[in-house]
Amino acid sequence: MYDKRLEPVLLDVQKPGRYVGGELNSVIKNKDEVDVRFAFCFPDTYEIGMSHLGMKILYGAFNEQPGVWCERVFAPWIDMEEQMRRLDVPLYALESGDPLDCFDFIGFTLQYELSYTNILNMLELGGIPLKSSERTGLRHIVIGGGPCACNPEPLAEFFDLFCLGDGEEVDLEVIELWRQCRDEGCSRQEFLRRAAKIPGVYVPSLYTVTYHEDGTVKACTPQDGAPERVHKRAVMDLDSMYFPKSFVVPYIETVHDRAVCEVLRGCHRGCRFCQAGFLYRPFREKSIETISAQCKALIESTGYDEISLSSLSTSDYRRLFELIDTLHTWTEDEKVSVSLPSLRVDNFSMELVERVQSIRKTSLTFAPEAGTQRMRDVINKNVTEEELLRTVNLAFSNGWSKVKLYFMIGLPTETMDDVRGIAALGQTVVDAYYNNPDHPRMAPSVSISAAAFVPKPFTPFQWFGQDNMETLHEKQRTLKGSSTNRKISISYHGAETSFLEAVFARGDRRLSAVLLEAHRRGLKFDGWDACFRFDEWMRIFEDLGISPDFYATRHRDFDEVFPWDHLDYGIRKEFLMEECRRAYRAETTPNCMEKCSNCGAACMKGGVCVEKRSDLVL
Amino acid sequence: MKNVRIWFSKTGAACYISHLDLTRCMSRALRRAGLPVWYTEGFSPRILMGFAVPLSLGFESPRESMDIRLLEEVPAEELLKKLNDALPPDIHAFDVTDPVQSVNNIAFADYRMMFSGMKNPAEILRGLLAQEKIEVMKHSKKGPKPVDIRPFFAKASLEETDAESCELRCVLPAGNNGGINPMLLAEALKNAGYTPRVHVERRALLDANHELFR
Secondary structure (H helix, E strand, O other), X not given: OOOHHHHHHHOOOXXXXXXXXXXXXXXXXXXXXXXXXXXEEEOOOHXXXXXXXXXXXXXXXXXXXXXXXXXXXXXOOHHXXXXXXXXXXXXXXXXXXXXXXXXXXXXXXXXXXXXXXXXHHHHHHOOOOOOHHHOOOOOOXXXXXXXXXXXXXXXXXXXXXXXXXXXXXXXXXXXXXXXXXXXXXXXXXXXXXXXOOOOOEEOHHHEEEEEOOOOOEEEEEEOOOOOOOEEOEOOOOOOOOOOOOOOOEOOOOOOOOOEEEEOEEOOOOOOOOOHHHHHOOOOEEOOHHHHHHHHHHHHHHHOOOEEEEEOOOHHHOOOHHHHHHHHHHHHOOOOOEEEOOOOOHHHOOHHHHHHOOOOOOOOEEEEEEOOOHHHHHHOOOOOOHHHHHHHHHHHHHOOOOEEEEEEEEOOOOOOHHHHHHHHHHHHHHHHHHHHOOOOOOOOOEEEEEEEEOOOOOOOOOOOOOOOXXXXXXXXXXXXXXXXXXXXXXXXXXXXXXXXXXXHHHOOOOOHHHHHHHHHHOOOOOOOOOOOOOHHHHHHHHHHHOOOHHHHHOOOOOOOOEOOOOOEEOOOOHHHHHHHHHHHHOOOOOOOOOXXXXXXXXXXXXXXXXXXXXXXXXX | OEEXXXXXXXXXXXXXXXXXXXXXXXHHHHHHHOOOEOEOOOOOOOEOEEEOOOOOOOOEEEEEEEEEEEOOOOOHHHHHHHHHHHOOOOEEEEEEEOOOOOHHHEEEEEEEEEEEOOOOHXXXXXXXXXXXXXXXXXXXXXXXXXXXXXXXXXXXXXXXXEOOEEEEEEEEEOOOOOOOOOHHHHHHHXXXXXXXXXXXEEEEEEEOOOOEOO
16 A cells, blocks of 8 residues: 555656555554554665565564554665655555554664665654654654664664564564553653563663773663663574464565575574674574475465575575475475575585576576685685585586686785685686586686675674775785686675675764764665765765774774673674684684584574583573 | 466556566466466476556556466356455456457557646647647657657547546557557657646457457
């Protein structure tokens, strides 16, 4: 549903299907029977947001509650925003067409730092006061969750509360408390004070941050009975955890337009650059029976002909072949194809390829992440060149001629030799192709894509100062210049966006002012090349007298207090320090399946931790 | 196996679904409905579906058709019920028949155009249609070329609903042998400096004898 005033302009904007709602399985409730209205906002376009599994899960979980109506809100693309502002139509939810202003909860999923300006823009378009301190009464509770909630400090001024970790349970507890508070006639403050007592809930306004003279954090002190440390929530039994039986099926094509089933949560690999690998510990798997039943329900309710088995690393599902065979007992008859989102170099096999039809003979993608063994040891990406060569040879013997390889540049301890090693590895793959007598009768193609590394909180590299932009540009040039082979194509992503991402990833509350000013100057959709205006960002930092380098490129000492130190994801800081030291010595750490390294996640008493640690007292 | 023609309406918000999106939407609805549809053979089997003349983005229609092939006969009532249960609210199947004519027989389409958002649209349209020639740029695969649309609108009937809106009924060429998009008239208005809001309904597809396509 949409505001009828928009009708005259819908044909003047790109993809009007984004803005009209009415999709199959979207939930429409009778307002008379609804006492909590939740606007689930995705701070990016419809096509991106509708591809996001977390939103589908929470949308289903909330709407299953009697009296709760959860609706979807996406950021309008710039052409539509212009029309909405011109016609004075506020941002609305797609189910009811009601403006944001009508909602009790306004929830944002925090998936990437470069969406922060969109959050402010969406609040403003919806007529919601931007700052938490400017909102009164019990309505318009602005709530956030998702990976960036692990350091939400740059957003602290704008949000009322954040939910850390898995949202399936804690969000419902917050909604229930809110109902109670409303019935008891509590103030907003009282609601927030009581919410802070729910495990996993972080109410930033209840914490005072003080700073040292050098700008680093001195302390973050709780008030009003808020906990010293907020522990993330994690659901241990994935089989009994809520999973939707149906998805809203978009009319227009989205990025991932298929049924998706989560097969496991967490990752046991321990790659040191990967924030998700630490945030979502421990590694937990769903049973084959549950996955198959959930896939079947989704296929029946959506009519999709493709199902994707999703997770941080699906090929690490321990009974993967058995799972796929079980799915095939009914998917083949129903003409449903099963796909895997990513493959690992070290467990790729023909057996797997034969079982998954969607791996087409066009191109295979792998992520060695770094070009030399030393560098891969530093980041604990336990993949060897031999494994990569074995895998590509297997692929070449079986009809593939195109390989995509993903790398990072700007990793800790990286030298120009490591950068050149990326191109050299590409050359090794090309050589392997020609040395393989069974290769297809066509020219090989190796695409190398290099992203600039962004150090993130809760990783062993959280102390690391990101390479400055001159260094990154030099590394990009070196990489580009180190191969003249036309069978190898080299591309890289902008160092500027990575720099800004690094600023906000490890930012503190003083960056709220920067976000506010960026919003005031019309910055939005920073993740989109068409909208990203780096020079304007730099001007804002300069005008406000805030140094972006302090956040992005500064090396931290081990004794520094971080803005996110009061948030607890179950990972001990000492463990991360030890991992950091090992990284600088290029020493690898075994993964959770091989040996427990005592990261701290065992405190959640579930998943792989319980299986691998007989000494764990439950 | 039996070929059937399903008749459906596409109204309201569904007018913002492009033809390509409609085909995906229908394919999913047929799957959800669990109807015994025939799939194409080959590496990636798809449901065989045939549509008559694609409906432009933004147009509503009370009568569209889709041809499918059924592996076994399904009573019309059951088929419509199952399909409608699986379709989004603004797409509604209302009849199922044998495909009487080939889609190649389609020669014309009957349109209802609602003009609003400007003063005295009826008068302005009358003035425009009274001209000897109405030249607009028609965009085709070979690029834009000027075309005189005046002859196509010669028999159009105009009805004034109020001072700020009016309705135009016209029958324009349509189908595989080339068609005329009614929005070309809106284009002509724009060229003359007006910015009307135009809403189009395609009432029906017709054969060369102006009989209803069946």
